[in-house]
Amino acid sequence: xxxxxxxxxxxxxxxxxxxxxxxxxxxxxxxxxxxxxxxxxxxxxxxxxxxxxxxxxxxxxxxxxxxxxxxxxxxxxxxxxxxxxxxxxxxxxxxxxxxxxxxxxxxxxxxxxxxxxxxxxxxxxxxxxxxxxxxxxxxxx
Numbered sequence: 140x141x142x143x144x145x146x147x148x149x150x151x152x153x154x155x156x157x158x159x160x161x162x163x164x165x166x167x168x169x170x171x172x173x174x175x176x177x178x179x180x181x182x183x184x185x186x187x188x189x190x191x192x193x194x195x196x197x198x199x200x201x202x203x204x205x206x207x208x209x210x211x212x213x214x215x216x217x218x219x220x221x222x223x224x225x226x227x228x229x230x231x232x233x234x235x236x237x238x239x240x241x242x243x244x245x246x247x248x249x250x251x252x253x254x255x256x257x258x259x260x261x262x263x264x265x266x267x268x269x270x271x272x273x274x275x276x277x278x279x280x
Contacts, residue, residue, distance in 0.1 A: 153189045157182030160189065164274055169194065169204045171230070173211035178219065183226045190230045199233030203273040206231070206260075209242040213249060224253045231260060235277060238262070238269045 153160035231237045254260040263269035
């Protein structure tokens with residue numbers, strides 16, 4: 140969703156059955172929140188398409204992103220994990236900083252494993268710590 144000037148507005152900017160994207164912290168932070176709906180190929184494609192269309196890679200260095208997966212159900216399907224991993228690279232690449240927020244130790248292990256090979260993305264169990272990492276001392280102007 141865009142404003143009359145073509146810039147993404149504050150608040151919610153994307154919603155699907157699987158993801159809700161918002162802009163926060165004065166517009167500097169994108170939060171991509173997973174819903175409780177089990178992820179499928181359509182859900183992945185919708186999120187990737189949103190980021191490719193509305194958050195061009197060339198603009199991402201002006202923003203930080205938090206992938207909030209606290210409500211997401213775990214997946215044990217290796218094929219789905221491969222697709223999630225590839226989509227994560229596409230969606231998280233280019234941001235000034237990125238982080239993943241999880242609820243459980245098992246979630247942290249899975250997120251760490253899925254981001255290890257392509258690009259280390261810090262994984263947090265504490266929202267305040269994740270936000271501090273993303274926003275503290277960073278100028279995105």
